[in-house]
Amino acid sequence: MRIVLRFGKKKVNRSWYGDMALFLVLAAIGYFMVLPLVFVINNAFKPINEILMFPPRFFVRNPTLGNFVELFHLLTGTWVPMTRYLFNTLFIAVIGTAGHVLIASLAAYPLAKRKFPGRNVLFTIVMLSLMFSATVTQVTNYMTMSWLGLLDTLWAVIIPAIGSSLGLYLMKQFMEGVPDALLEAAEIDGCSEFRIFWSIVMPNVKPAWLTLIIFSFQSLWGAGGASGSMYIYSEQLKTIDYALGQILAGGIVRTGPSMASTLIMISVPITIFIFSQSKIIQTMSASGMKD
Template identity: 80%
Template sequence: MLAMLRRKRVNRSWAGDIFLFLILAAVGYFMAMPLVFVISNAFKPINEILKFPPDFFVHHPTLTNFSDLYHLLAGSWVPFTRYIFNTFFIAILGTALHVLIASLAAYPLAKRRFPGRGALFGIVVLSLMFSATVTQITNYMTMSWLGFLDTHLAVIVPAIGSSLGLYLMKQFMEQIPDSLLEAAQIDGCSELRIFWSVVMPVVKPAWLTLIIFSFQGLWGAGGAAGSMYIYSEQLKTIDYALGQILAGGIIRTGPSMAATLLLLTVPILIFVLSQSSVIQTMSTSGMKD
């Protein structure tokens, strides 16, 4: 045992560790630059924002952009809290239903044998080729036929049927040993109990990752959805409302920068809170027959 530990230590060198650290630091620096630039712009006065060439960091930070944004939103005839509620309602409900339905559909595709199983999964994989832009007209016609136009369901229902979640959950569930499910059946567990108490805890990395992608997608989908599906002002989301309020020319560049930072805050917070859980479960949930 001691010989194995010594062998492992010999294989690690300080030079290699330093080189790896420098590479990761450089990659992390370039990945963080856009976020740092957005934060810096939110606190710049208008003369620094319009400066060319622009400065990366703010020299004279100010909260004027946020106060101007507040006054602009206060002048709207729909309360700003209504826009916030609409955004959170769509993002949270759409994400929860998408994760639940995708998981329920992925379980039989991954662990049960039935006629047409391969063809169904082939359709799911094929649907990944089409972007949301390609399916906009079809979605609009479907939502109109269902009577969901000018409601939040017009945004939530297409998000629930996204094939990415089904594909991701199915691929993870296929890694679960069949012996684990057979043991649960011998213990008298029903299919629903096996799914909820055995399968879902094992694939926790998958649905945590899916929550991040689904929430971020729905959080930023309000602008396009607000112009296509939702017409009533009291049903629109925060990013659509901010886009309309801030479309007032160059004088509103400062509030626009502040609004961009506020819109990024929630998705980043969701990612930061979920990242540790994803990494932890990725490293501790490996199973073998």
């Protein structure tokens, strides 16, 4: 509702001023949120003398690609090819993300749209599991992977990610918004349970599983660092994140390549987020579907 006040011959639209004030506040918040990303980009192109300058400069004065060239030479100098590290990282991120989305969706469907004994107890356990951080469950995951004989394999990182409870909770909450009338109509038409799930439920919760893809991929993209080192010992199975960390541990002389590697590592998740940000906004809003 717009309220218009009259002062003499001048009309003051309070709604317009409110919109402008809100825009300025959001613009200021967005400006401060983007500053770290701008700083990382500038550092990646700074020569070593600008990186070590005190007080530090926010923007690069003499941009150079030397940091990326030096990083490339360091990676090609390892006895395991850089492409192998990259393949391991992509394999973990892609397979882990796909498995997590599929398993979480299949498990969330009966919890959200079907009634059976113990349903509430199972969902309560899922919610309680969200209280525990990854550090708490590392010992349990290690013992489980050891019992399954999967230590020192890529599956030791992928399987715990597939079984994460975050995706199950997200998908279950969003599937509850799908009208039961749609499912009942499909059952009358003779659709099987899997057909209802795949052709009706999943398209209606597309924003939810796209958001889950982003979160899962971002988590697994850097999973080869400290967490992945617990399960993987062979050098040929390490990820690009681990390889960069080992190469750049050479001290201050490798500060430039370190800045370049930081930009490379964050560029992939940011790119995926940029192309899917509208779906995240849809997930945070109401679906609009009513019975």
